[in-house]
Every structure is written in C-alpha cells, then in structure tokens.
Amino acid sequence: MTEINSCIAPMTATHIEQILKISEASKINVWSAKDYAEELLRSDTYAIIYQNQINKNVYGFLLARLIKTKNTTSESKFNIKANDFNSTLKSAFNEAEVLNIAVLPESQNRGIGQEIFNSFLRFCRKNKIENVWLEVRESNLSAQKFYGKNGFEVVYKRNNYYTDPVENALVMQMQMRFI
Numbered sequence: 001m002t003e004i005n006s007c008i009a010p011m012t013a014t015h016i017e018q019i020l021k022i023s024e025a026s027k028i029n030v031w032s033a034k035d036y037a038e039e040l041l042r043s044d045t046y047a048i049i050y051q052n053q054i055n056k057n058v059y060g061f062l063l064a065r066l067i068k069t070k071n072t073t074s075e076s077k078f079n080i081k082a083n084d085f086n087s088t089l090k091s092a093f094n095e096a097e098v099l100n101i102a103v104l105p106e107s108q109n110r111g112i113g114q115e116i117f118n119s120f121l122r123f124c125r126k127n128k129i130e131n132v133w134l135e136v137r138e139s140n141l142s143a144q145k146f147y148g149k150n151g152f153e154v155v156y157k158r159n160n161y162y163t164d165p166v167e168n169a170l171v172m173q174m175q176m177r178f179i
C-alpha cells in the first residue's frame with residue numbers, strides 16, 4: 001500500500017534537505033547538499049521524488065544521469081532543468097545511469113520504490129533509452145533483488161569500487177525493449 005495523497009513529482013532544490021535525510025537513513029552513499037544542488041542544475045539529470053501533496057513530505061527519490069553514446073541529428077528540446085519529467089527528449093540521449101534511489105526505511109516494502117522505478121522506466125521507454133545502468137554494493141542483496149525483479153542483470157564486477165566501507169560494486173544493466 002503506497003502513501004495516501006502521494007505521487008511522483010519532479011525533484012527541485014527545495015527538496016534537498018529531505019533527500020539528505022532519506023539518503024542518510026537508508027545508508028546509501030551520502031552525497032552533500034552541494035552535490036545534489038549541482039546535479040539538479042545539469043541538463044542531463046533526471047530526478048524525481050515520491051511526495052505527499054498535502055504535507056509535502058518526501059518518502060523516496062530517484063536520481064539518474066542521461067547519457068548520449070550515439071550521434072543523433074535531432075537536438076533535445078527537453079528542458080530537464082525545468083524538470084518536466086513527462087516531456088520527450090527527442091532522442092538526444094540513448095542511455096541512462098541510476099545514480100541514487102532510496103525510500104525512507106519506515107516506508108520501504110510498501111510499493112513506493114516500485115512506483116518510483118515504474119515512473120523512471122516509463123520515461124526511458126517514451127524517450128527510447130536503450131540501456132539503463134546502475135551500480136550496487138555486493139552486500140546490498142535487497143536492492144539487487146529489487147533490480148533483478150525489474151529486469152536488470154549483473155554484467156560485471158568492479159573490485160573495491162566503494163569506500164567506507166571498501167566493497168565491490170556489481171554493475172547491472174537492463175536493455176530496454178520497445179514493443
């Protein structure tokens with residue numbers, strides 16, 4: 001059961017304080033407020049939150065980087081700075097990397113992560129993103145299960161990739177199907 005009166009919304013700088021609390025509580029690699037602020041200014045950032053529209057509480061978020069690995073002739077008319085996450089990219093980007101996804105620990109296992117991920121994957125399909133990448137700690141079995149359930153496969157391992165504590169990263173990939 002997801003939260004009542006809540007839905008997906010674009011992430012803006014006003015949400016950073018709540019994002020930091022979620023990152024810290026869910027023990028993902030902690031970015032600083034400056035890191036998030038800089039990320040939100042980039043034109044290749046995709047960032048969404050799951051938020052209660054009445055009290056404005058944020059329960060979870062996803063931050064991804066859009067990547068262009070092919071030469072495309074059409075220019076992006078998509079203003080990601082305005083974070084109009086339902087718009088179309090006009091095929092400027094063809095890959096994406098999930099940088100961070102987290103849900104408040106007390107709100108996990110209620111379908112919020114899945115709702116956030118569904119929204120991101122809908123965006124990817126709509127914009128013909130062909131490959132989605134992410135890295136996950138080798139010990140983070142619940143996240144690996146979550147990604148596996150969503151169609152990701154481990155493609156290789158980066159030894160000692162993470163610090164504090166030092167740990168291997170599994171690089172996971174999903175090739176999108178457009179049918």
Ligand SMILES: CC(C)(COP(=O)(O)OP(=O)(O)OC[C@H]1O[C@@H](n2cnc3c(N)ncnc32)[C@H](O)[C@@H]1OP(=O)(O)O)[C@@H](O)C(=O)NCCC(=O)NCCS
Binds near residue numbers: 102113114136146
């Ligand atoms: C990974 C993460 C984002 C998933 O978010 P979540 O909100 O817990 O995910 P969901 O609730 O959508 O799905 C998780 C489980 O809840 C179950 N679930 C989904 N909808 C549900 C619902 N309506 N009611 C009850 N359970 C539900 C799912 O079946 C799933 O169970 P299973 O995979 O064990 O069978 C979250 O666990 C998290 O923040 N982890 C810590 C941060 C982290 O590790 N991030 C990834 C770094 S790489």
